[in-house]
Amino acid sequence: MIVAIDGPAGSGKGTVTEIISKKLNLTNISTGDAYRCVALFAIENNVNENETEKIIKLLDEIQIEFKKEQDKDVVFLNGKNVDKRIRQKDVTNIVSKVSAIKEVRFKLNELFRKISENKNVIMEGRDIGTCVFPNADVKIYLDASLEERAKRRVKQNEELGIDIPYEEVLESIRKRDEQDKTKEVGALIQADDAIYIDSSNLSIEEVSDKIIQIIENK
Numbered sequence: 001m002i003v004a005i006d007g008p009a010g011s012g013k014g015t016v017t018e019i020i021s022k023k024l025n026l027t028n029i030s031t032g033d034a035y036r037c038v039a040l041f042a043i044e045n046n047v048n049e050n051e052t053e054k055i056i057k058l059l060d061e062i063q064i065e066f067k068k069e070q071d072k073d074v075v076f077l078n079g080k081n082v083d084k085r086i087r088q089k090d091v092t093n094i095v096s097k098v099s100a101i102k103e104v105r106f107k108l109n110e111l112f113r114k115i116s117e118n119k120n121v122i123m124e125g126r127d128i129g130t131c132v133f134p135n136a137d138v139k140i141y142l143d144a145s146l147e148e149r150a151k152r153r154v155k156q157n158e159e160l161g162i163d164i165p166y167e168e169v170l171e172s173i174r175k176r177d178e179q180d181k182t183k184e185v186g187a188l189i190q191a192d193d194a195i196y197i198d199s200s201n202l203s204i205e206e207v208s209d210k211i212i213q214i215i216e217n218k
């Protein structure tokens with residue numbers, strides 16, 4: 001079974017997919033984390049987000065793995081746990097631009113499909129229901145107001161020890177929404193057959209329960 005959860009930054013995708021994956025025993029894959037790994041690898045190699053050809057070349061040197069550590073889903077880049085590092089500001093600032101490169105998307109989509117083979121998967125991102133798994137069994141488009149999403153991201157950052165003021169987070173999400181929605185390939189868009197959930201006034205538990213019910217009905 002493939003469950004696709006798409007939606008903009010801060011809509012709660014990451015948190016609810018982690019909860020649902022545990023409750024229903026599904027493999028949890030955050031595709032945004034993989035795009036963040038590519039952005040981080042570019043930074044580590046002194047390549048900026050406009051150097052498309054150089055980023056494409058770097059793809060051959062990148063190995064991304066999703067693992068579980070102490071019951072938490074974490075992402076590894078070339079054997080190193082980068083789960084916290086990829087949420088830092090420098091990565092966040094360039095990831096949308098890096099993810100707009102077609103070759104990056106093709107390479108990562110291949111990875112996402114390969115690691116989902118013969119598994120029951122819940123995968124979250126921007127284009128899972130439209131591009132990665134257009135035949136997914138369940139498709140959810142999770143949304144929330146810009147202000148609510150920024151508030152949540154500030155709280156999440158605080159928990160990770162990342163200190164970025166609300167106004168800055170709001171502006172960064174607004175810019176990222178715009179970039180994510182206008183990509184040539186893999187743009188953030190609701191699939192025709194996706195179920196829309198506005199989580200602005202719902203708790204994490206309410207959203208998770210709603211989605212679990214949809215999955216179980218399937």
Ligand code: DC
Pocket residue numbers: 009010031032033035036095096099100124125126127128176180186
């Ligand atoms: O989910 P996130 O905010 O960690 O994602 C980081 C960036 O990666 C996001 O700005 C857009 C990009 N992304 C994408 O283009 N396609 C996906 N399926 C997931 C993320």
